[in-house]
Amino acid sequence: MREFGIRPNRDLGQNFLVDSNILDVIGRAAELTEDDVVLEVGGGLGVLSEYLAERTKHVHVVELDRGLQPALESALDPHPNTTLHMGDAVKLDLTTLDPPPTKVVANLPYGVAATVIIQTIELESVQLWVAMVQKEVGQRFAAAASTPAYGVPSVLAQLACDVKVIRKVPRGVFHPVPNVDSVLVGLKRHSPAPPQSLKTLVQHGFAHRRKALARSLALAPNPPEHIRDRTREALEALGHPADARAESLSPAQWRALWEKLCL
């Protein structure tokens, strides 16, 4: 950082890894092999990028901050199996990455971590994610139905993946030390990404968490005709109370509801 005159930008979630032990923890969790093509969102100074490049076939590194570009290019320069993509990971078209990524391994910027995970589930080539995220974000993705952390990210991720919080990450592995706790979260794909209409159903269902699901869907913009009654009937047919709330349905039960309402 001194060499390149870099001052970390907290608004961009710049907490850089400074403990080499954590790299091995990430590497083991990601089960890295020489056949892997990795997508790393948030290259930073390239510490994790270099570790990944030494162990895999190819690494796509995405970084938003142009101020980090010289340092990152200098770290990646000795690794011809890397491609640097400067830009916002949320806006870049990641479907055109060549070769297509098989894994996402990253110390994700806090602000966009959940969005990046949800968006990359759309990349059918990706089979596994190991990501450092804020503790609450990790818990939200891994949460079971009827628990406080369960919500849209839990359902959307678990419709496609097995999700688990792998372990807590000590604050001291980052510089600067963040003022929130982090965890390593792991996702393993078991199914294709859910279709858009299922994702929309889940989002509208959770939009009014304290109301009955049938009511919440009826409050969505331009609701389908008779959606409240149809949802109540479908819920009962699936063995739920007609006034069940969004949080009481498991991901599999959301899919079953969608099949009844939308197919």
Ligand SMILES: C[S@@+](CC[C@H](N)C(=O)[O-])C[C@H]1O[C@@H](n2cnc3c(N)ncnc32)[C@H](O)[C@@H]1O
């Ligand atoms: C937590 S740091 C991780 C840096 C590095 N991988 C490490 O582990 O030391 C997150 C990085 O993501 C970058 N970043 C923030 N928002 C981004 C976005 N929307 N798209 C791509 N990169 C982003 C930040 O500039 C920062 O370098």
